[in-house]
Amino acid sequence: MNTQEIKRKLAAIFSADVKGYSRLMAEDEEWTVHTLSAYRKIIKNLVQQYRGRVVDAPGDNVLAEFASVVDAVQCAVETQQVLRAKNALVPETRRMEFRIGINLGDVIEEEERIYGDGVNIAARVEGLAEAGGICISESAYQQIENKIPLRYDYLGEHEVKNIAKPVRVYRAQIESEAVARKPLEAASKEKMAFPLPDKPSIAVLPFVNMSEDPNQEFFSDGLTEQIITGLSHFPRLFVIAGNSTFAYKGKPVKIQKVAEDLGVRYVLEGSVQKSSDRVRITAQLIDALTGHHIWSEHYDRELKDIFALQDEITIKIMQAMSVDLTEGEQARHWIKCGTHNLKAFEKHEQGIAFMRRGTSRDNDTARQLFEEDIVLDPNFILAYVALGWTHYLDARFGWSESPAKSLQRAFELAQRALAMEESIDLGHTLLGCCYLLMRQHEKAIAEGERAVALNPNGVMAYSMLAAIVGSSGRWEESVLFAKQSMRLNPFSEPTDYWILGRAYFMTGQYDEAILRLKKAVQISPDFLPAHIFLAACYSSLGRDAETTAAAKEVLRINPKFSVDSHAGTLPYKNEADIEREVTALRKAGLK
Numbered sequence: 076m077n078t079q080e081i082k083r084k085l086a087a088i089f090s091a092d093v094k095g096y097s098r099l100m101a102e103d104e105e106w107t108v109h110t111l112s113a114y115r116k117i118i119k120n121l122v123q124q125y126r127g128r129v130v131d132a133p134g135d136n137v138l139a140e141f142a143s144v145v146d147a148v149q150c151a152v153e154t155q156q157v158l159r160a161k162n163a164l165v166p167e168t169r170r171m172e173f174r175i176g177i178n179l180g181d182v183i184e185e186e187e188r189i190y191g192d193g194v195n196i197a198a199r200v201e202g203l204a205e206a207g208g209i210c211i212s213e214s215a216y217q218q219i220e221n222k223i224p225l226r227y228d229y230l231g232e233h234e235v236k237n238i239a240k241p242v243r244v245y246r247a248q249i250e251s252e253a254v255a256r257k258p259l260e261a262a263s264k265e266k267m268a269f270p271l272p273d274k275p276s277i278a279v280l281p282f283v284n285m286s287e288d289p290n291q292e293f294f295s296d297g298l299t300e301q302i303i304t305g306l307s308h309f310p311r312l313f314v315i316a317g318n319s320t321f322a323y324k325g326k327p328v329k330i331q332k333v334a335e336d337l338g339v340r341y342v343l344e345g346s347v348q349k350s351s352d353r354v355r356i357t358a359q360l361i362d363a364l365t366g367h368h369i370w371s372e373h374y375d376r377e378l379k380d381i382f383a384l385q386d387e388i389t390i391k392i393m394q395a396m397s398v399d400l401t402e403g404e405q406a407r408h409w410i411k412c413g414t415h416n417l418k419a420f421e422k423h424e425q426g427i428a429f430m431r432r433g434t435s436r437d438n439d440t441a442r443q444l445f446e447e448d449i450v451l452d453p454n455f456i457l458a459y460v461a462l463g464w465t466h467y468l469d470a471r472f473g474w475s476e477s478p479a480k481s482l483q484r485a486f487e488l489a490q491r492a493l494a495m496e497e498s499i500d501l502g503h504t505l506l507g508c509c510y511l512l513m514r515q516h517e518k519a520i521a522e523g524e525r526a527v528a529l530n531p532n533g534v535m536a537y538s539m540l541a542a543i544v545g546s547s548g549r550w551e552e553s554v555l556f557a558k559q560s561m562r563l564n565p566f567s568e569p570t571d572y573w574i575l576g577r578a579y580f581m582t583g584q585y586d587e588a589i590l591r592l593k594k595a596v597q598i599s600p601d602f603l604p605a606h607i608f609l610a611a612c613y614s615s616l617g618r619d620a621e622t623t624a625a626a627k628e629v630l631r632i633n634p635k636f637s638v639d640s641h642a643g644t645l646p647y648k649n650e651a652d653i654e655r656e657v658t659a660l661r662k663a664g665l666k
Contacts, residue, residue: 082184086140087147087215088197089127091118091154091175093135094206099171106355109285109348110171111135114161117327118154118173125150130189137173138197140189144179144218151175151209152225152249157327159207160259161283164346164357166373176201178212196242199235203244213243225249259366262331262340269338269562275396276313276339279303281324282356285348295347296321297424298356298385301413302343305389307532308500312393315339316534316564334363337565341369341396352378358388360395370395382415414458419451423458430465433569433599435474438465456492460501463488467508473644485509500530504539516547516648527556534564538571545578548649553578569595569602576608580659581652585612596628603632607641611659626663638665 093099099107118137119129127141127150141147154175162170178200180193196212204210211219216227226248232241264271279302284295300317307314315337323333330342345358359371370391376384414420426444429437442465448458463485469475470482489506492499507522523540530536537560545553557575561567572595579588589612595605610625629636638660647653 083181083191084184085179086142086182086189086193087144087218088178088180088182088189088194089122089137089139089141089147089151089175090177090194090197090201091137091151091173092201094172094174096135099169103169105350106169106285106348107171109350110165110169113283113285114158114171114173117157117161121150121154121157121327125153130187136198138189138194140182144177144215145222147177148209148211148215148219148223148225148247151177152223152247153327155207155209155249160330161346162207163368163371164283164344164359172206174201174204174206175209176204176211177209177215179214179218180212192238196235196238199233199238200242200244203230203233204246209247209249211245211247213245216243216245259361259363259368260329260331261366262334262363264364266335267338268336268565271338271340272313274311274313275341276315277306277341277343277392277396278315278320278333278337278339279306279317280328280333280342280344281317281321282344282358283346285346285355291349293421293424293428294349296428297420298347298381300424300427301385302389302392305385306392308530309393310531312396312532313339314532314563316532318534318568319564319566322566330361331363331366338562340364343392349378354378354381354384356384356388360392378417381417382413414448414452414455416452416455419448419455419458422448422451423455423461426461430461430468431568433602435469435472438468438474441465454495456495456499457501459488459492459495460499460505463492463505467505467512470512471508471644482509482512486513498529500526500533500536503529504533504536507543508539511543511546511646514646514648516543519543520547532563534560534571537563538574541578542574545574545581546646546648546652548647548652550578550581554582567594569599569605572598573602573605573608576605576612580608580612580615581655585616588612601632603629606632607660610663610665611656614663615659622663626665629665636665 115132115137122129122139125141125146127139127146129137129139131138158173162172176197178193178197180196181191182189182193183191200210200212228246228248230244230246233244235242279299282295282299284292303314303317306312319337333342334340340363342361342363343358345356348355354376356374359368362369372391374384422444426441430441442462445458445462445465448455466481466485466488470478470485475481485505486509489502489509492502493506503522503526507519507526510519510522520543523543526533526536527540537556541553541556541560544556554575557571557578561571561575564571572591576588576591576595579591589609592605592609595602606625606628610622610629613622613625638657642653642657645653645656
């Protein structure tokens with residue numbers, strides 16, 4: 076490289092490595108490698124959020140550059156805060172604590188790499204930081220002295236290897252040891268998006284997959300869902316649905332923000348690592364109103380114990396929230412409708428993920444996985460229910476060659492599941508929806524009400540009951556049940572918004588309907604039912620331009636849309652309800 080080819084620039088260099096990395100590797104090599112990979116992802120995401128770029132990551136080191144020292148230091152502070160929270164989930168001997176050094180200096184840039192004294196000084200400054208701490212050079216300190224409200228301790232001049240002059244170093248005091256023992260930032264009741272329920276309320280965040288294998292995401296997600304399901308069956312609790320808590324998956328979040336977003340007092344977080352024939356799980360429960368950790372535990376068990384472990388964690392959570400159970404309640408609610416076959420368990424979670432995508436092709440894939448579940452474990456009750464839902468969706472949306480046969484198959488699977496275990500709420504919900512398509516409205520309502528009684532925190536139970544009572548002509552009740560479903564699942568699905576929007580349309584509250592239906596299409600732009608009702612709402616209000624646009628969206632998604640064919644699919648009890656919807660659609664210009 077000659078002088079003319081050298082490209083120099085001034086940059087804020089962020090250098091981080093793990094304190095005691097060799098010891099961690101010697102004690103547990105597999106755990107250390109997996110944890111390092113997970114923590115590096117967190118650091119990389121934060122670097123990108125603060126407009127930086129990860130340049131290199133050899134060994135246990137992470138090297139990044141920023142155009143701004145302020146961005147670099149703010150990124151370092153949040154990195155240490157997030158990693159501290161993650162470390163609180165693991166035993167003290169396995170905590171992976173990074174040291175971070177920041178320098179402002181001249182660097183040589185060659186392709187994607189950077190070199191020079193600026194980088195060397197950042198690395199040497201990093202070596203002076205404590206575990207979980209941050210040190211910065213004087214050149215960086217001069218840029219942020221009055222811009223970031225931290226306490227800076229001058230550590231004096233330090234001779235640095237291969238650097239001619241001593242480097243003045245400052246420690247950015249984030250009180251790493253003291254903060255670890257202090258409460259987290261508390262949530263504010265005034266900032267809650269929803270009023271706190273009058274009983275213990277909890278959100279279970281997705282357990283972090285500590286394995287490098289992305290296929291293990293299904294296992295960690297499945298564990299999270301099972302804990303949520305276990306908690307949701309207790310009427311003395313208010314449990315946020317997994318659909319909403321999974322919105323935080325893979326993101327660095329603050330507990331008090333989660334509590335305020337979802338309107339809950341307690342938040343559970345944890346991590347899971349599955350390897351060979353063992354599983355390691357950490358979990359901690361936080362009272363967001365005080366910021367205190369009220370329960371935490373580390374488990375290292377044989378993989379065959381995973382299902383008993385789910386129960387143990389769930390009971391411990393309830394005890395920590397002072398929810399007392401009689402022995403009879405425990406026996407009644409711990410009836411398992413799942414499986415102890417790990418392959419079936421994982422296939423089931425994969426199938427659920429496909430089914431939620433809401434397309435015909437994904438529904439076919441889900442059905443195949445659920446059928447394999449039943450072969451693996453003929454007593455897996457939830458597999459029969461899930462398989463039934465795939466046939467129901469075929470019938471409801473006309474995805475199969477014979478919707479009538481699909482409906483009959485869904486009905487049979489619901490009955491079979493309930494014959495195996497009468498107390499499964501999803502089985503009653505499925506059966507109720509089948510009765511609805513059969514136009515047996517009173518039976519449908521009875522099954523929907525039974526599902527809600529069995530699972531007072533059942534999002535699908537409330538959502539489908541809203542759909543059933545509305546289709547039976549009780550639209551005001553439909554609004555109430557739909558709202559309860561969405562309170563349990565604040566980050567609701569398009570179907571939930573559509574059900575509430577439809578109920579508002581039928582009660583003449585067109586503006587309220589439009590507000591919800593717009594949310595449905597924001598989440599899923601090709602969600603046809605919402606576009607159909609938007610056209611009906613706009614035409615009912617005489618808003619011609621918006622009516623035309625909504626009708627075009629209907630035909631874009633389904634060029635063969637026919638009002639008469641659509642009317643034939645409506646499971647409404649009252650002819651007046653069918654006529655109301657059909658009239659509004661014809662007024663919108665649809666034929």
